[in-house]
Amino acid sequence: MGAITAREAKPTINDVAREAGVSKKTVSRVINRSPLLNDATREKVEKVIAALGYVPNPQARALALRRNFLIGLIHDNPNAQTVLNVQEGILSAIRDTEFALVVRPVNRRSPRMLDDVRAFLEQQRLFGVLLMPPISENDELARVCEELGVGYVRMGSAQLDSGEHLVESNDREAVRKAMEYLVALGHRRIAFVAGPEGFRSARERELGYRDAVKAAGLPQGPELEAAGNYTFETGKLAGDKLLDATERPTAIYSCNDEMAAGVLHAARERGLSVPDDLSIVGFDDSPIAAHIWPPLTTVRWPVAAMARTAALKLIDPGHASGQPALFPSIFIERGSAAPPRR
Incomplete structure (x- = not known):
């Protein structure tokens, strides 16, 4: 031959x-x-x-790179809609490419979490990984990615890393502006539904609430605060507590839309009209915000855009270096907030 x-x-x-x-x-x-x-x-x-x-030859290329064409999403987040929005953002970035998405839920409270993630990264040979809050706030997890040579981007509500490894939002400032809107409407007694402990987003949103309350000289105290876990059920329980207080608030700010919907449910059970008797403001601008009645005044968290940029940074770090790290949230005025009854 x-x-x-x-x-x-x-x-x-x-x-x-x-x-x-x-x-x-x-x-x-x-x-x-x-x-x-x-x-x-x-x-x-x-x-x-x-x-x-x-x-x-995709097999040969993967072998040469010693990586599969997989983008991983690792999360421990109780809000299913947020996880879906992140997936939507990643999929929009990798559409028409050879990359695919693999999703891995974890338990951040497990003493084996880091070992489990390490084993997952080693087995899957991921091209890169997006870390969702709150586990994105774990510096040891980021170090595991670096040690294994896996590209990573962290999603957060504050500056957690350098720009190439980060997409962040301005939750504290966004909540403060939402609170200033309620104050401008004339509300003086504004209650607060907190997010889950251990979430930086919940902490940043709480700080935004407290910044505005302090600046406006509004009353504070346990009777104006309730715990939540970013779920409808915990929002309903928070609403029950706040609306059964001796002196009821005229407005309630909730750390996310799911809990705000729960507060709305509690208000309806008591025959209260929203926004005439009670104003409600949420955070996320998830689909539920536009689907409930009245439509929810909220803060749009650009989570899908953040996830899309995170995926681009993973796929092509050199070209994506100029992509933004900060994604400002936007206040969305709808029908659930109005001046208080005189």
Whole structure:
């Protein structure tokens, strides 16, 4: 059998790079359909790929990288809607690429959590991982990712890491502005439904509430505060407590929309009209905010946009270095807040 000629040999990624006049890394980005490439470069490389008949070998590429084309989402979050929104953001970033999403729930209170995550990362050989709050606040978990050479991005409500490893929101400032809105409507007795202990988001939102209460000189105390766990059920229990107080609040700020919906349910059980008898404000702008009646005044947490950018930072860290780390939340005025009855 004669030697294989250059014409008969299968084209390689090096051939494509040479013919297109770009780097091998740029060709790889085109193959992975990175959304961060400019159209001109993408079209030029795609034409060369078509002309040469180059067919990438995903198994060989994965073997060379010693990584699978998998983006992991690791979370311990009681709010299923938030997890779904994060998945939506990641999937929008990896659509039309070779990457796939794998989701791993964990128990942050387990003494084996770090060992379990380590085993998961080693077994799956992930290309990168997005860490959701509250486990994103665990510095040891980030160090495990670094030790194993797995790219990671942390999602949080405060600055947890450098920009390449972080997408964050401004929860404290956003809640303070929402509270200032209630104060401007004339509310003086504003109660607060807290989020779960151990969540930085819950702490930041509480600080925003306290900043506004202090600045406006509003009353504070246990009768104006209730615990919650980011669920409808805990919001309902919080509403029961706050609305059965001797001196009822005229407005209630809740750390998320699910709990705000629970407060609304408690108000309806007592024959209270929202917003005439009670104003309610939430946080997230999840689907429930627009589906309940009256529609919920809330703060839009840009969680899907944060997750999308996090995935882009994992897929193509070099090109995504200019992507933002801070995603400001937006106040959304709807129908659940009004001036208090005189």
